[in-house]
Each structure stands twice: as C-alpha cells, then as structure tokens.
Amino acid sequence: MPDRENIPAKVRRFRACQINPALVTLGCAAFFWATEATSAYPADRGGSLVIRAGRVMPVADGAPWVIERGVIVIRDGRIEAVGAEGEVALPPDLPVASFPDETVMPGMIAASCDLAGFHRGVESVSGAYTAVDAFDVYGDYRVILAGGVTAVHLDPGRHRLISGVGAVVRLGGSPTERILSERSALQLNFLESAYSPPLDFNYIFPASSDVAIEPGRRQAPDSRLGQQPTVRAALEAALSPTPDAAFDFHRRALGAWTSGAGGMRVRADRAGDLRQAIEFLRDRKGGVVVSGGEVNGVGAELAAAKLPLVFEVPLQAGRPAGNLGTHPDVLARRVEALEGLADVPLALTVGEGHDLSDLRLAAATALRAGLNERRIIEGVTRRAAEILGVGDRIGSLAPGKDADLLVLSGDPLSTTTHVRKVYVRGATAFEPPSEGALVVRAGTVWVSPERVIEGGEVLIEGGKVAAVGRAVPRPPYAKVIDAGDDAVVTPGFIDARGHLGLRGDGGSPAPDVKLSKAIGAPDVTDLRTAAAGVTTVALSPYRGGGTTGAQVSAIKSGGRSRGDRVIRDTAALIFDVSDADPAAAAEQLKKRLEAGKKYLESWQKYEKELKEWEEKQKSGQAAEAKPAEKEQTTEVKDDDPITGTWSGTLSGGPLPNPETGKVALRLTGTQIEGRVIEPAVPVDHKITGTFDGEKGIKGQIEVDTQGNGYPEFELTLDRTDHMTGVIRFMGITVNVEGERVEKKPVEFKVERSKTRGKDGRPLAPKVDEGLEPLKLLLEKKIPAVVRVSAHTQIDAVVKLIAEEFELPLTLVDAEEASVHAARLAEKKVGVILPVNVVRTRQYVPYVQGDDLSRAGVVVAFQSDAEDGARSLREVGMYAVERGMSAEAALAALTTNAARLLRLDDRVGSLEPGRDGDLVIFDGPPFEAGTSVRRVIINGEEVR
C-alpha cells in the first residue's frame, strides 16, 4: 500500500477537492455495467411454428382480450403475428401445433421470488452481490414451468438493508438466452429481518503482531429508525468517496444507483415501513415497492408517487401456518387490501418460500379482493414484465415479443385448469411427462341406459374410464374437452356383426381361425369407421360357421397398435343355419356341442386331477412314479389325416413319364390299410403300413413280385391332405407325391400313453384349437351367435342351445323372431337385427327392433359390412324414424350390443373401469341434423 503519511496534508486536501463525483460515479457505473456485455456465443435462434388454439389471450395493447380460434405465428423464437384464424396469413413453411380445446396465454412472470436464495456476505449495505450469479442457467426448472411460470425476478435476499442487485431470468429454453436482465434493480429491504446485521470483520493478510485483525465493525440499521438514513448515507458515500479511505468494494458498487441510473425496489411489509419506502422512492422519482403485507391504505400514496407495486399474495395452500394473527381471516384481509390499489400498476407473485408453481392459484385468490380477471392476469404477465423493465421482450403475445407462452386446459384462473404445454422462445420448455388424463365435459353424458348425467364429465386415465359424474377429478396435465351444453357424449357404437378389415375375403374359415389375426394397426378405412362413431366391431366372417361354428373376434376400429385394437380374439362362436333344414341342423349342432362337451369334460377331469395332485403334493403325499400306461381311446374325428382316397403321381427313377394312380387308405389306430384303385388290376394290391401319429408313414404294397419282396414306401405328410416320399423296389427309387381327393369322418382308435407324467402329475389333454371356442361357449364365457331366418329354425336353435344346453344365445337376422318374442325374452336370447330394420307384417311396416325390445328382448344392430359400418348410426336413425325409441336404439348400439357379446366388461358403457371409448355428438345422436364431433378410443382422439 502507498504510504499515506509521506504525502503532505495540503496536497491530500487539494486532491480531495479535485475528485469529480460524477466521474467516480460514471467510473463505477462503467465498471459494473461493463459486465452487461452480451454473450460471446452464437445465440440460439429459437423455434418456428404456428400455434392454433381454441382461445388466445394476447394480454397486449390494442388486442382483444380473448381471440376465439386464434393463431400465433412464431419465427425464430419471436412472435410474428397474432390473430383470429382467417385473419392471419399462415406461412406454409412452418409446422402447426393445434390446441383446439386449449387456451393460450403469455408465460407468467413472478415479479419477485427467492429462487436465488440469499448471499452469505455480512455487509448490511452492498451493491456487489448480484442475484444473477446465483442463477443456474442450465437448471431444470420444469417443475416451476409446469405451473406456468416462465420468467422470474430473482431477489438477492431479504436479510440485509441493501442486499444486492436483482435479475430477470427465464426458467426454460437455451441456457445462453435465459438471462433477460442481468441487473434489474437494487434491492432494499425495509424489513425487521434486515435489522442488526452481523459484525463486519476485515481480515488482513498477513496478520501479525504489527498488523492486527481489528474487532468487527458494527453495522446499521439496528431498528426501523435507522434504515432510511443508512441507505441515504450509503448512497451519498458512494457518490463522493473519500480518496484516502480504504477500498470498499461493496459500497462502491452502489455507484450506479447514486445517480438514479439503476432501478431500485424496496421491500416492506409493515405499514410504517411501506410509508418510508414510498417516501424514499418518491424522492428518487421512481422504483418499485414489493410487499406481502399491510398495503391497506397506501394505494393512494403509491398512485400519487406513481410507484408500481409487486404484491405477494399470501397463499396457505399446502402448508397452513400455525398462527395467522388476530384477524379471523387475515389472508382475506390482506388480499382485500388490493381493492384500494385501483390506480397502481400491480404485479402479483407468490409469498416467500412458497412454490413458484402455485403462482396461478395465488393470483386467482386475488379475485376475492374484487380485482377482475383482467387485472390479475395482467399482474402475472404484462404488468409484471413492464415493472421489471422487460415489457418489450415478454409478458404479452404481440408481434416482436418472445414466444414465451402457455397452453392451458381451460380458463387461466380456474383451479381445475392445468398447464398442458409451455413454450419458451417458440421451443417446448415443458410438456407432460406422460400422456395425461382426458376429461370430457358435455351437456349430456349418456353413461348407460340406466344412467344419464345432465351436465356431466368423464375422466379417462390410462385409456380407461376412471370416473364419471357431474365433476370428476382433474389429475395433473389433464387435457379437457369442453364439448358444450348441447353436446351428447355416448359410449362408442358397437357393430354387432361386421367385417371391417376382411377386405372382401368371403372365405369360410375353419373353426380354429381367429379373425383378429387379420387385423393390424388401424388404416385409413378403420379410422374413417372410427370417426363415424363405430368404435367396436364384432368381426365375423362373411359367411360360414354352418353347424361347425366359426370364431368371432371383437376388435376396435382405432387404437395405436394391433394390441390396442383387439378386445377379444374369441368373442363369440357363430353358426349359420339360415339355409338349413331345422331338424337336421339341430342334430348336427347337437353333435358338435356334444363333441365340445366331451372336450370340455376331458379338461375338467384334468383340472380336477391336477388339483387333487397338487393338494397331495402340498400335503406331502407325493404320488409314486408310475410307468407310463397305455390307454385306448376312441375318437371320432373328421380330421383323420390319412383315411380317404388319394391320388398320386410316381415320377423319377427309371420312369420315363410320370405315372398317376389312386389308392384308398384307411387309418386304424396307427395301422394303415388300403388298396390300389387305379390303375385297375384284377387282384387287389393290398397296402399295409404304419403311421407314427405325426407325419411319417411307412409301409409296403403287397404286389406279387415273384419273390423279390414287396415295394416299400416311406412318405411324409408334409401338409394337410398332401404327402411326398419315395417307393423303393429292387434298388430302384421312385418319387411319390400324393393328394387326398376325398375324405370322410371315421371313427378310429388311438393308442397313447396314459395322461400321467413322471412324478404322477396329470398331463393336460391335447389342445384342440377347433374345439377351444366350443369349450369357451360351454363354459358360458362366450355366446353362441346363430344366424337364422325362419321361425322354425329359431325354434329349433332356441330349443337346443338355450333350453337343452342352457347356453348364452344370440340370434342373427332372425327375420321372424317376433313370433317367438316372449320366449326369447324369457330365455334371455338376444337378437342382432337384420340390416334392413324395417319390415312389413301383412303389408304394415314395422320396426323389428322396436317390436322385440318392447317385448323385452335385448337387441343390437349390425352392419354386415366392412367400413359400411360407418352408416350404423343411420341404421339407428332409420329405426328411430320408424318408431323405435331413441333410448332403445342407443342402447342397442352400445350397452345392449356389449351385453349380447359378453363384452360389457370392456365396452358399451361409460362406467368406471370400461375402455375410454366415447363419441361426442353436437346434439341428440339420432337427430338427422346432429353430427359426430369427435371420437375418443382408448382415451385418445381419433383424427
């Protein structure tokens, strides 16, 4: 250090006069403002897109408060245009984000917050601490962004009289673009917490016996009395420092504020402190008052001094305080204080220590104080930005401003509203981590025939209906579709017999074929069907079934993947006896059912044995291992792989040309017997052989070869009704290929090992895919769906299936069902109505559906078409027009169809637990003027 003592006192005095206070101030200011230099890194350009929203709230000068169906054009992170759809030219090069049900507003700004924490310095008065230093520009603030706050003012702490310099920062977007204002204002705290600051020690290095560490310096203020003089003195001192005084960085840093160049904000809670703050700032001709306290009555003074106010709305949600003071409703009183601030520019923020993500809720409580929606929303957007000096960048949606905006699920100040998405400079800064829940609100929610809610809501979570009622929960990030008071919400329609996705395949599938295998992810046709409101199709073959039965799969017309689409692989077993003689058909059906019964019994027996065995195992009496036993079983099978007439071709070897022939074969157990039919020979050539049960066939043809042995064959059943292999005779090998040209069901005996495993565990019977659906039917898990026509057929089928076997039965078409209406109702036999629902009886038209449902028969509609299912609503409309009640028609398309097909645990109603499939109509569903507005499948909208 220069030796001060050697300089003549006169000279020192002389110099003291020479120092130009303005120069010092400027110098200090230059030093501190120099750090404002812009980042040296290439700026992030920001996103470019067009946002279309149901409602846009620009909160801008000269703009309407709300723009219905608004458009925002964003380029390079800045707003290019805002307006109603149609008024704004849409640039063709930009992607479009659509939010038809949402409200878009500017990102909210908390005009004061303690996110920066407080500095650990001891100085009671310092301009050297800058809150921006404490801000993590790489921080992940999505939890706050999720609350809709995109920018905040960082306070440098409330623990010192002058605690430092605040900053305005964004909470999202590119790290290099987050700082909006590095030095917003000097923070003064006229608060009790700033009284009695700690002793200020000046550590000297190196300390020694000559250079002692002095005791700590006491700092002001000790009380309310001292705060204003201390501030004034400090600013004075910064303006004209004594040249010989020790270097005081903290006070010098106040330099920028002494001339009034920098902004200043004073925080005060008590009425007395607030008056001091107002007085102080009025003398300085500017500044901001920040308060969460007794602002009652200072409104006029603030307005007179033209000082804006940042008010911390007390919010006790989530952490009720222990002692709120003497007033019965101290919160209300504080909030009500805002009433007197009619002329004061007002920004709202949350109280100290409170979650910034609650800003919207806190602001909304100011409604209680009589502030209108407009003032409150401005208080967290545009006014806040203006008060913080960043109004030219953020706070409103106007051309030239940064595209920091929120997508809300509804009204900004409603507690049931959620933030759905946040954009910062046109780039997504927050979006829900998972596909959120969906809430659909409508004037009428038709849950099921038993439950219709006027003015109701449906909550769909995870693809399922989670709640239905007048007001359902709104989980975080929920999307809300408010369909309006005229809208009717119904479950998705069910096509009780359709062919969607079969692409005209009119084949008659075997009983083991699952039609759902033909379904992939939804294509355009599927989605068109879905968009018409038909969400579920009982996928049936065009024809077929006969008395053997074919499987019906239940699928959805929409969904993300194939897995989403299939409700049940086997939803029903369909038979068709509409062209058959009733008695003969009944007999064949019976045979089929009995085969199924036997199969079911073998399984039931096995399950019983298994249970017993397991119990034994549990009780420790492990059955002794027994050698596998052989058991003779007789099976009637029409799928005997060998028996029948085979036509074959011999080729290769010494044969110059292929020779053809025919043989008859018969399988008994594993033995094959047969004879050669063609070429005809005088003496039957007997064929004997064995079948290994799987594929292989070995044997010989007993033809007289004069002692050269019989020709031997070795064949393989390479596919059904087809075999290939060789015949060997006298060293010659000839290739054989055979095809079964005729087959008939035969009774044959099979020998196989008894159904016990090594450890005595019963072995499961062989799974027969062809009989599996029958098993399900006989277990009453799926219904039998029988296509019938005449009343005699109906009689026979009902008698057999519903009465004798007591199985669930649904009739298809059944034009003459009315004859048996009472009986059908009694036996709970449903009817899937023919496509043409209007029929005539003795020249009088009538609607069969009405007829039957009045008699108590459960009915459903079918399309008998692929994407023709789209007109299913018109089928219902037609029926209603001809006299069926709209209620019954709606039930027939939803709940009843689901009940008939045993799908009511998944679809057909909007009860909780069912799939989130619903249709939003803009009026009563069967009115001609009503259209399908939107369709939801598994909680996701079909577009």
Place this chain on the structure above:
Amino acid sequence: MRRTGAWRAATAVIAFAAVSVQAGPPTKIALTGGRIVPVVGPEIEKGTILIEHGKITAVGASVELPFDAMEVDVSGKVLFPGLVNAHDWQGLDIPNENLDIGAALDVYDAIDPSRLFFENSLRDGVTTVHIIQANNCVIGGISRVVRPIGLDVDEMTVRPRAGVKMSASPKGGYDRMTQWAILREAFAELADYRERLAEQRYEEEQKKLKKDVDVGPAEARKRGAELIRPQDYDDAHANLHELSQGRLDAWVYVGAATDVGPAVKFAKENGFFDRVVFVLGPDTFKAVDELKAAGRPVVLDVNLDFRERDPLTGKLSETFVPKVIADAGLTFALLPHPDASLAERYLTYQAARCIREGVARETALAAITINPAKMLGLGDTLGSLEVGKAGNIVVYGGDPLDFNTWVEQVYIDGILAYDRAKDVRIRRLLEEPGAEEKPKEPAGDSAASDQTQQGDKPEAGEGAPDPAKPENKGENKPDSPAPPKPSPGPGDDEASVERASDRADRAESRRRKDNPRSKGGPDA
C-alpha cells in the same frame, strides 16, 4: 595472480565434482526390445529408446547405441510416456487454505515429499504431478509441477509457479453471489491498488527530482502508471497482477455448467483468458457448447459418468462425460480418483473406460500424457516419447490399458525411480504369508545399488547378472541392475518406508475429512 588462477582452477574442479555428483544417474541408458507407445507418432513394435543425460535422444526400431550406454533389455514390455497427473491436491498437507483471496500463497510451502501419495503415483506410472490447491477455494494460490521423487520440494520441482488456482463455483459455506463478489472484489481492489501505487510512484519520482507534486490525484495516477516497477507490487498483489497481465496460468474450477459463462467472461475481462485451464465439475459438460466456443483446455472431473434423475418422471439418465468432451473436439485431461481403493485411481483405467465408451484411443491416451503436459506448459518436454523430451518412461508388463498389466519400472529423467521387483509394499501385499524371509533381499540389493551411485558407470551388484544378457534377467528377480536413485522410493529400506507411510496414512485419513471431493464438492 597465480593464487587467483589456482583458486579458479580449484573452483572449477569443485564445480565439476558437484555437477558429477548431481548427475547421479547413468548418463546414457538404452531401453531395448520393447514395444514403444510414444503417444505422439506411430507405435513401434520392437524398438529402442536412448536416454542421454536425462533426455531422450533417440527413439526407433533400430538405434545405434553409444558404446558407453547402459543397455536394459525390456523385450516383451511396453514403453509408455510417464503419466501426467494434471491436477491434484494430495501432495499438500491440507487441500485448501481458509483465506478467500490467497493469491500470495504458494503450494511450495505445503508440499510434503514424504506423503504416500507420491509413492503411489510412482507405483501407478505417474511421473509428473501438478500440485495445486483443491477446488474448495476462491483464489487458492500458486501451484507447482513436481516429480514424485526427491527429498525436498526444490528437488522435486519441474515447474514452479505453474498457475493460480481459482474457483468459479462457491467455496464451502458460500453461495454463488458471495463467491463472485469476492472474485470481483479481488480484481477491483487490484485496480484500486494499482492506481494508488501509481500515485505514490509519481510522488516518489517527483520527490527524487526535488519537484513538488503539482497535479491532482487523477493526473498523478495517470502519470504514475508507467513508473510502476514489478518490484513495487507487494506480495498480496504481485501474483494477481501477473495474472491480469497474462503472465501466469490460471486454473479455474467450474463446478457446474452455469459457471462456465461467467468464468469465461471473467477471464476475458481480467486478462488471463488465453492462459486459463478449466477444471470441470461433474455436470459442467452440459455447457459443452460454451466450452467449445471458449476453446480452452479442460480437466475432467474424476467421476467420468454423470447420472441424474428427471424431476418429473424420476427416470435416471447417464452421460459419459469424456465422450461429450471428446466429440466437441476439446483438449482434455483425465484425473485419477483420489480414493485409492477404487480402480479409478489409475489414469490408465480412466483412459481405458473412455475407449470403451467410444473415445478414440489416441485421444484417450493423450488425455493422460501429452494433453496435461501441454496444459502445464510442458508440452515440449513431457508427455510423449519423442527425441528431446525428458526421459520419463513407464515400462509396463503388457498393454498399458490392460487392467492386468503392472507397472514394472518407471524412469524419470532417465533415473530408474521405481522397480516393481523391489517394491516392498507390493511384495508384502501379494506374497504368500509363509514366505516372510524374502523381503530382506531388496534391502541388501539397494545397498548394492547405493554403492554404484558413486561411479559414473553403473556396475552390477554382487553376483548380479550382466544387464546386457537379457536371457539372465528373470522377471521376478529382485536383483535386476538398478541405476542409482536418489529418491526415497518404494525400493528403500523397509522399516523407514513403514514409518513414513504410517505417518502419511494417519495424515491421509485426517485429511480425508477436509477433502472437498469426498464431501461432494463445494457445490454440495
């Protein structure tokens, strides 16, 4: 005159003698037959390195050896440059000083040559250590580059005043606002000091010229600015002044991504940006774009992978930091983990991990050798096996990055500083409990090699095979020819090593508490 001449002659003789005593190691040593991984330049499958007077004078597949070179056969071994530890506090008795602005401090006063750390460094193949204050500081002080051998700091020193340590991230108990206020205050105070010094100098000059001080202070300060001589700066300001003039390196700890921008700006404003090395924290890599724009070398955190949880979903994500840094094309150095019980303590392991995660082999190898050498301003003398560089060579038993490979020998400036065959600790650690007699052997052998220290040319120990005959040199034989070594290395008398290490261990465990890394860094 005659007497003067005699005196001169005597002085010359004494001086010569002193030099020859100092130049203890063999003047010429050749390592022959090993695979050479020079880091800079292509590998040599079977080659020779010739070290003359501590410097490499030849590297190649066939090198003509001077007749008087001591030849050491290292066939089957791999020769690798001595590793460089770019940043470590462990050679200090305490990692940090309490004083915030400690620019006047020098680690010279705190390096403890007896620390186990140096011995371990040697054992792990590290031949150069940058001893610097730990990250828990504001302005930590002056650092020093040392060899892990030598009886006192001067003997160990490779480069004094290697740099000034600073931290852009808050020191323990501080917040960022306070940290930055102190940093800025330090340089603002320097500016103020300089002005006052200028004024004082002007007055002094005027006084000398017997003139009156006739101008105001502002003018006096302007006129006096040029009159300041380097010696006018007091201890508290001298180093900071040097730094601000770009005459000292700065090693700045940036513990978090958010600190990078301010640190770069601060370095530019205060004139040391061109001489700054950034020491990164665990998540600083997130600011890779800013680091790339700055283009300054970086030292990575000891933890190479960074894990963090998504605050909304709780999903854990992992980033392998060196890959990010390497992909950005930044020059970086790896550090060994201070926790000696982890595999990460080996620089070679750290480099191997980088390669496994997709960093190019050359890049990973450079990060433990030539890169830190360059950062330390020693790129011309250390970090690779090239002609003209110091004879710092690690003889590995196999590939340096193979975890099963041992460091067999370490040469520092041509001195055999470590020989695993004589490493008492390793022997005690690995030997069967029954064979306790053996450790006696190396003691006698080291005595033998002590004798050889007297001569210019190393002689074989009693009954030791001629080093020129490679077939006689068994790998496990403790009596391979050892050039003299002045260090208290691991091959020394067992008892004394034991004592020193006990002392070091106690100190180590005491110090572990002060280790900012073990507390989760100053950010915690």
